[in-house]
Amino acid sequence: MAVESASHAADAAAHAAFDLMPVVVLLGAAVIAVPLFRRLGLGSVLGYLAAGLAIGPFGLALFSDAQAILHVAELGVVMFLFIIGLEMQPSRLWAMRGEIFGLGLGQVGVCIGLLTCVGLALGYPLAQSFVAGTGFVLTSTAIVMQVLEERRAINLPKGRRIVAILLLEDLAIVPLLALVVFLAPAGPAVSTADRLIGVAIGLGSIAGLIIAGRYLLDPMFRLLGKARAREVMTAAALFVVLGAALAMQLGGLSMAMGAFLAGVLLSESTFRHQLEADVEPFRGILLGLFFLGVGMALDLAVIAANWQLIVVAVIAYMVLKTIGIYAVARLFRASNREAVERAVLMAQGGEFAFVLYAAATAVGIIDTEANAILTATIILSMALTPIMIILHDRLMPKAVPSMDGVEMAENLSASxxxxxxxxxxxxxxxxxxxxxxxxxxxxxxxxxxxxxxxxxxxxxxxxxxxxxxxxxxxxxxxxxxxxxxxxxxxxxxxxxxxxxxxxxxxxxxxxxxxxxxxxxxxxxxxxxxxxxxxxxxxxxxxxxxxxxxxxxxxxxxxxxxxxxxxxxxxxxxxxxxxxxxxxxxxxxxxxxx
The missing domain is CATH 3.40.50.720 (NAD(P)-binding Rossmann-like Domain)
Structure with missing residues (x-):
């Protein structure tokens, strides 16, 4: 009898134990796919997406509910926006204001207008066309920054201009996510008073977060710093990020907006680098998990049934975005070579299109089928980018250096x-x-x-x-x-x-x-x-x-x-x-x- 009771207890403990298998599968898929894709020059993002597709319900079916993973992985997006906020010191933004809010805003605005026309031409409603086109406008920061680093161009003038545009696109993520909520289909009738109350609560949440960030955060970290407990500083960093996200969510706004505002408020704090170092590992793991979830959510049946639409969308979006980037670059007096190179580097859609499309799906602007089609469009454009860069480097004539203010070596003599x-x-x-x-x-x-x-x-x-x-x-x-x-x-x-x-x-x-x-x-x-x-x-x-x-x-x-x-x-x-x-x-x- 005692033996039978012990057996039942062991079985119950086994059932109650935490199932490590999903965690091991997720980590193993990432560890295998990401280095392989980076070695092939396709980038880590495509590696995560391919790994997610392989282990998801439309691959090996090791996971059946991709949305459950995406809900947890959205914290990676929240932390990523917090780190973006940390980089957005008001003084830095002011120094680069011309390139960020001139060149960057010009490129984003022109490309949104052009790419929205693609959806309208295909017969989709304005809201869906706008969301689809805007998602493609957001360039892949991971791909572009990797290419700039490989070419040692980040600190060159042309590289700084591209970085300024990427900063504007990062800044645009927060208002775009808020705009998605406003574009959502109308639900039950809401009175004007309720709308005003909702707006007031949202503004109050923002004001409260700004006040707390201005007067409480830095003193709190200074006090914790004196304790010299590294794990407490890490816990405090996570508390600030998740607390700010929760405050915005309770106020009816985006969690991402709360994390971004918290980052901006701490951007000139003496603890900025410590906070970034503490949050970065969590951000990297959870954002990778988000891309894995996106890959799992790809419905291959939907893609196979709509492959012609996907091919048309990829070609139309990339061609129009290339034209828009080139036109804005020339308008801002970039050379033809620089304008062409920028257009080729930034012609693809980016990682945050997945975030925007997921938010649009959640509020009912697009359905899951449209989300799968648009996600496949972004992924295909990202996969084509290395090929476009290779073709650009091979076909573009060699640069002829400008000799303005330069004298040739001729009849010289010295010791x-x-x-x-x-x-x-x-x-x-x-x-x-x-x-x-x-x-x-x-x-x-x-x-x-x-x-x-x-x-x-x-x-x-x-x-x-x-x-x-x-x-x-x-x-x-x-x-x-x-x-x-x-x-x-x-x-x-x-x-x-x-x-x-x-x-x-x-x-x-x-x-x-x-x-x-x-x-x-x-x-x-x-x-x-x-x-x-x-x-x-x-x-x-x-x-x-x-x-x-x-x-x-x-x-x-x-x-x-x-x-x-x-x-x-x-x-x-x-x-x-x-x-x-x-x-x-x-x-x-x-x-x-």
Whole structure:
């Protein structure tokens, strides 16, 4: 009897236990799909969507209710808007006001107008056409920022303009979500008094949140900071985000609006970076879960039945959005090349279209079938973006640098020829200029030349890897040639040309790493140095000083390391014995970079 009772108790405990299987499946699908899609250049968002589709009710059917997951995952959207708010410091917005509220608002407005016409042309009502088109206007921040980072263009003027447009689109999310509620089909008759009361409650919620944020949040975090309890700070950050979202929800407004306002109110707080670090892991996991839920909700039967409409929508939306972006860019005096590149990068729909469509479905503007069609349209546009970028890069003619304010290297002569005036060349020139040495500087980047002229440097345009340019720059008369270009292959080619044509002129060069240094030595340079070698040695020496190692021993250690390094380089040149291996110095493993 006791055994039977124990068995029943075990069964009951097993049934009452938390089911880990769904969690393991969700995490496993993300872990497999996201790295794979990123490796293919398709981005993490498409990876999440594909994983959700694979495990959802229309794939392997490991989950039957995608909406249940979406309800929880909406917290990821809430936290994402909180982080956006943290980045929207009033001072930053004011400094970028021209590009954000001029260029950004112009592009969003024109594209909304054009893309709304697609739905109207297909015979859909105005509200549905507006929501469908507006969702496609919101560009994929994840895709565009990744491409800008890969191209090292985020801090360039053209990159900053794209970032400003993305900021405006982020700002537009909150009012667009609020507008969806107002566009919802009319329910039961509501009196004017009730409407006024509802508006008053909403405004009161906003005012209360602003007052609390202005006078309570910073003192609260200051008090918690003194407690030095990291987990309490994390709990407080989540409390602020979710509390603000709940306050807006109780006021009849969007949870996302509450989180965004809380972020803005804390954007200039001394705890801003701490809050962002605390919320970011939750934001990343829950937003990934949201995209997984969107993928699960994709109805393949609906997509297969409406594939012609989806193809037409993708083509119409991407073409019209491309035209709108290009027209606005040219209107704001961007060059043809910049306008085309911006249009190609931003032609797709974005992640927040899923949020907008989910909100529109919840209030009845569109049905679940339309949501599936529009979601498939966005996903297809995102998948086409890498292909469009590849075609742009291959078909677009090479940029011809503007020579305004730039002089060609011609009939020059000086005791030093400096090739390349980037971060290394600028520093290398300082001791020479301080000794009043005559220097000829050539550079192939016209923007860098114009920037140098603003600081009083005379830099000529010239490609040092061309022999005629070396002659025109006075390499034959120089007493030393310095190669400081930011291009590995070009540096080797310049070294080979210089030593072949001007063998009596010493050549010193900047190397990137050991492998590059070996190629320069084989090209015949008289002296080379890896760009991080001496700075790393100085860091090590300073660390020994703080460890109270006396100066004589420090010098002996540093000399021994330099000797060992020189020996290894010599061995690699003559026999390649150590090439590609881990090397041992003292007790530290030094890996060949």
């Amino acid at each position: 030093v020829l400096l090739i390349g005036f980037g971060r290394v060349g600028q520093i290398a020139s300082q001791p020479l200029l301080s000794r009043s040495c005559s220097i000829t500087i050539i550079e192939s980047d016209t923007d860098a030349i114009r920037s140098a002229s603003d600081f009083g440097f005379k830099v000529h345009y010239g490609d040092g890897s061309r022999l005629d340019i070396l002659h025109a720059a006075g390499a034959a008369e120089a007493r030393v040639i310095i190669i400081a270009v930011d291009d590995r292959e070009a540096a080797v080619k310049i070294a080979e040309l210089a030593k072949a044509e001007f063998p009596l002129v010493p050549v010193v060069a900047r190397a990137f790493d050991r492998e590059h240094a070996l190629k320069l030595i084989q090209a015949g340079v008289d002296w080379q140095i890896r760009e991080t070698f001496e700075s790393s040695m100085a860091l090590g020496a300073k660390a020994l000083e703080f460890l109270e190692v006396d100066e004589e021993e420090r010098n002996l250690v540093m000399e021994d390391i330099r000797r060992r390094d020189a020996e290894r380089v010599a061995i690699e040149i003559t026999g390649g014995i150590f090439a590609g291996r881990d090397l041992l110095i003292g007790n530290a493993n030094v890996v060949k970079k």
